[in-house]
Amino acid sequence: MSDDPLLSVRGLVSGYGSTRVLQGIDFDVPRGSVVTLIGRNGVGKTTTLRSILGNVPPSEGTITFDGADITTLSPEKTAREGIALVPEERRVFPGLTVSENVEIGRIGGRRDAEKPTVDAIVDEFENLARHRNSRGANLSGGEQQMLAIARALVSAPDLLLLDEPTEGLAPAVVKQVQRKIEELNDDGAAADEVLDRYLGVSMAD
Numbered sequence: 001m002s003d004d005p006l007l008s009v010r011g012l013v014s015g016y017g018s019t020r021v022l023q024g025i026d027f028d029v030p031r032g033s034v035v036t037l038i039g040r041n042g043v044g045k046t047t048t049l050r051s052i053l054g055n056v057p058p059s060e061g062t063i064t065f066d067g068a069d070i071t072t073l074s075p076e077k078t079a080r081e082g083i084a085l086v087p088e089e090r091r092v093f094p095g096l097t098v099s100e101n102v103e104i105g106r107i108g109g110r111r112d113a114e115k116p117t118v119d120a121i122v123d124e125f126e127n128l129a130r131h132r133n134s135r136g137a138n139l140s141g142g143e144q145q146m147l148a149i150a151r152a153l154v155s156a157p158d159l160l161l162l163d164e165p166t167e168g169l170a171p172a173v174v175k176q177v178q179r180k181i182e183e184l185n186d187d188g189a190a191a192d193e194v195l196d197r198y199l200g201v202s203m204a205d
């Protein structure tokens, strides 16, 4: 395993139109690690993830993933390199079943990797396996969060970006999501976990 970080961000400047949100940030995600980005509302956590993914094109700086320069890649191409995002709002398709939602995640992502089957991924999530034919709209907030994570994992990413994965969840469910992230990391996926300050506090308990 290389000692180089899996992800390396240097001098990243990014924003919307003439508004600069990120004014030259640097950080690394070492291989096999979980990295948490903590900051108040509106400081630019989501913008950082969007810039890595390519939804918001950086105006300066470099983003290196597994030794390759991905600074200017589109989201589709970034996903093909092996980065998956679990978005802030989860964006579960309400009219599709659990299995169908996961199937959609299987369309994108790595071309070179063997992707797990939908059933294999759903089986890894106890609370999804029981509801594989339920529609997204009928799931609880915690189940929707697990589904959004499952949908990202089915693309066989090397780096998982999670934007506020515990937002709006009950404390017991927050713990479940935390445990799942730890489990994934133990399984060998390097995870870049971007959490809100509430989880930051609850982890310190």
Ligand SMILES: Nc1ncnc2c1ncn2[C@@H]1O[C@H](COP(=O)(O)OP(=O)(O)OP(=O)(O)O)[C@@H](O)[C@H]1O
Pocket (backbone or CB within 6 Å): 016, 019, 021, 039, 040, 041, 042, 043, 044, 045, 046, 047, 048
């Ligand atoms: N599409 C957009 N167009 C213009 N400005 C935006 C857009 N999205 C976000 N912003 C602004 O960029 C700044 C950073 O927003 P961002 O969503 O990255 O913050 P955040 O740290 O993720 O906040 P939160 O904790 O509320 O999720 C904010 O001032 C926000 O108003």
Ligand SMILES: [Mg+2]
Pocket (backbone or CB within 6 Å): 045, 046, 047, 088, 163, 164
């Ligand atoms: Mg955000």
